[in-house]
Amino acid sequence: MAAQSEGGGKDEIKTHFATREGCYKLMPLSEYSKPTRVAYNGQANTPVKVSFVSVNDGQGSPDRLCFNVGRELYVYVYKGVKKAADLTRPLDKRIYKGTMPTCHDFNEYSVTSEPNDSVLLLVGFTAGQVQLIDPVKKDISKLYNEERLIDKTKVTCIKWIPGSPNQFLVSHGSGQMYLYNEELPCGPAPPHYQPFKQGEGFSVYTCKTKSTRNPLYRWVVGHGTINEFSFSPCSRYLAVVGQDGFLRVFNFNSMELVGCMKSYFGGLLCVCWSPDSKYLVTGGEDDLVTVWSFQEKRVICRGQGHGSWVNVVAFDTYTCTCEDEACEWTGESDLTLNCQVNHTSQNSVLSDVPQANGAHIHPHQNSLDTKKLRFTSYRFGSVSQDTCLCLWDLTEDVIKQPYGRTRTSVIANSASALPRCNSLPNSQKNNSVGNSDVPAMDCNAHSIQNAVINAGNKFATLSVADRKESQEKKEHKRNFSLASRNTDKVNVLKSNHVRPIDESIKLLGSSCCPRLDEVPVLEPVICKRVAHERLTSLVFREECIVTACQEGLVYTWARPGNGHDG
Numbered sequence: 139m140a141a142q143s144e145g146g147g148k149d150e151i152k153t154h155f156a157t158r159e160g161c162y163k164l165m166p167l168s169e170y171s172k173p174t175r176v177a178y179n180g181q182a183n184t185p186v187k188v189s190f191v192s193v194n195d196g197q198g199s200p201d202r203l204c205f206n207v208g209r210e211l212y213v214y215v216y217k218g219v220k221k222a223a224d225l226t227r228p229l230d231k232r233i234y235k236g237t238m239p240t241c242h243d244f245n246e247y248s249v250t251s252e253p254n255d256s257v258l259l260l261v262g263f264t265a266g267q268v269q270l271i272d273p274v275k276k277d278i279s280k281l282y283n284e285e286r287l288i289d290k291t292k293v294t295c296i297k298w299i300p301g302s303p304n305q306f307l308v309s310h311g312s313g314q315m316y317l318y319n320e321e322l323p324c325g326p327a328p329p330h331y332q333p334f335k336q337g338e339g340f341s342v343y344t345c346k347t348k349s350t351r352n353p354l355y356r357w358v359v360g361h362g363t364i365n366e367f368s369f370s371p372c373s374r375y376l377a378v379v380g381q382d383g384f385l386r387v388f389n390f391n392s393m394e395l396v397g398c399m400k401s402y403f404g405g406l407l408c409v410c411w412s413p414d415s416k417y418l419v420t421g422g423e424d425d426l427v428t429v430w431s432f433q434e435k436r437v438i439c440r441g442q443g444h445g446s447w448v449n450v451v452a453f454d455t456y457t458c459t460c461e462d463e464a465c466e467w468t469g470e471s472d473l474t475l476n477c478q479v480n481h482t483s484q485n486s487v488l489s490d491v492p493q494a495n496g497a498h499i500h501p502h503q504n505s506l507d508t509k510k511l512r513f514t515s516y517r518f519g520s521v522s523q524d525t526c527l528c529l530w531d532l533t534e535d536v537i538k539q540p541y542g543r544t545r546t547s548v549i550a551n552s553a554s555a556l557p558r559c560n561s562l563p564n565s566q567k568n569n570s571v572g573n574s575d576v577p578a579m580d581c582n583a584h585s586i587q588n589a590v591i592n593a594g595n596k597f598a599t600l601s602v603a604d605r606k607e608s609q610e611k612k613e614h615k616r617n618f619s620l621a622s623r624n625t626d627k628v629n630v631l632k633s634n635h636v637r638p639i640d641e642s643i644k645l646l647g648s649s650c651c652p653r654l655d656e657v658p659v660l661e662p663v664i665c666k667r668v669a670h671e672r673l674t675s676l677v678f679r680e681e682c683i684v685t686a687c688q689e690g691l692v693y694t695w696a697r698p699g700n701g702h703d704g
Contacts, residue, residue, distance in 0.1 A: 160698025191244035262293025421448025521673035
């Protein structure tokens with residue numbers, strides 16, 4: 139019998155779990171995987187990622203599902219929770235030689251604008267190439283960075299520009315991002331760049347060419363690998379997290395840094411936006427989930443629940459609650475909070491979009507109207523290498539806590555009942571002693587630029603380089619990642635391009651990286667082990683939650699009231 143709480147039976151794989159809204163059930167018939175199940179081989183496998191797209195064919199066609207397993211890529215018709223998956227009939231199956239897919243993204247714009255079966259799918263690879271395919275009609279197949287002249291490192295994240303039919307953004311292990319136009323060639327020689335814009339911790343370059351070619355822009359961000367980026371629901375802002383432990387938020391059109399945050403220690407691996415673009419949640423190698431307020435430019439709480447690196451965070455827009463009970467979530471078309479601008483102001487912003495060799499950044503098709511929603515509670519989820527799924531509720535009593543309040547004032551039970559982040563090494567915990575004189579500091583562009591390093595202060599976090607210099611100290615067994623081992627080489631490559639963010643924002647006690655007792659500590663609503671191998675994907679859908687693990691299994695968890703087979 140499975141335990142009802144996090145203790146006792148936590149090591150047992152769960153097939154259902156209960157929340158305030160009801161019971162979620164695993165649907166065995168809706169499991170997607172390779173058609174032929176083979177023994178799991180975790181060597182050299184890239185994380186299993188999942189992408190969805192809805193096809194507007196006028197006939198209520200089911201969604202399309204894409205996932206990668208090792209060197210293979212599969213596209214299926216996704217039949218939801220009520221119909222069994224037919225693994226013998228994929229829409230598309232591809233097996234690659236010499237490289238492996240790492241990430242992928244469907245173009246929602248092309249599907250919604252043209253009611254047909256055609257879908258555009260971008261795929262990134264370990265060797266740095268990018269492929270554009272149509273897995274349904276199979277009449278499109280383009281390669282970008284084919285000769286690896288633009289970047290030789292693996293693709294870590296790839297996404298279509300919101301509302302654009304032909305532009306997409308790609309991040310690499312080198313710590314650089316590239317803006318492509320799928321209609322333009324890449325060129326027969328390595329591109330030569332010229333500076334276009336520079337700020338604290340990032341630089342933007344354009345190609346020096348007579349004719350427009352890919353990439354349109356090159357972004358150099360931070361130090362070390364860029365692990366993930368995410369566009370805000372209003373499409374105006376871009377959040378980037380990397381191996382240097384920083385979350386950086388940019389105004390994408392103006393290419394300006396508007397805020398940043400530092401992890402407690404280690405790299406940040408994932409990031410997502412709240413449905414109203416007010417908050418961002420990150421996860422990473424400190425085993426924590428961290429909530430950062432976009433408006434206040436500060437960390438408002440941290441979540442402790444995972445026992446290993448957090449691979450994915452995502453908001454559940456279908457469970458977030460509004461102040462008006464009549465206000466129901468109906469999809470992204472109703473999403474307007476905080477990103478509302480009238481047509482005049484929006485056009486003025488877009489008119490300032492920089493041009494490079496005639497290239498044009500596509501104006502985001504912001505789904506803005508006069509409707510205004512006010513969320514009073516947010517639900518988000520996280521999955522980790524500890525094979526656990528956690529669900530979290532972010533409520534107003536936590537959001538409204540002022541900065542600097544200790545967690546003893548906001549956690550219901552005694553603070554002594556909460557461990558002091560037992561995933562942190564002793565050497566890290568000792569750094570929190572005697573830092574009461576560290577001033578609080580907003581982590582925005584001005585404070586970054588004007589901050590002065592106080593050599594006597596202790597840091598709240600140790601970077602990979604710092605840890606190498608203190609080998610005699612007891613280290614956290616998860617302090618190092620494969621991505622961070624190449625940091626030194628990447629820093630040499632980027633040293634001439636990026637003005638590093640002032641080291642002082644790593645100080646314990648700043649609003650970028652507050653002490654553990656300075657912000658509320660969230661406990662998960664549920665924390666359940668739901669897989670045998672580390673979890674690598676999490677998608678919230680209207681009728682279900684979809685998870686994927688490194689074993690190559692894509693699970694469907696029916697929401698309460700949707701768990702009956704049809």
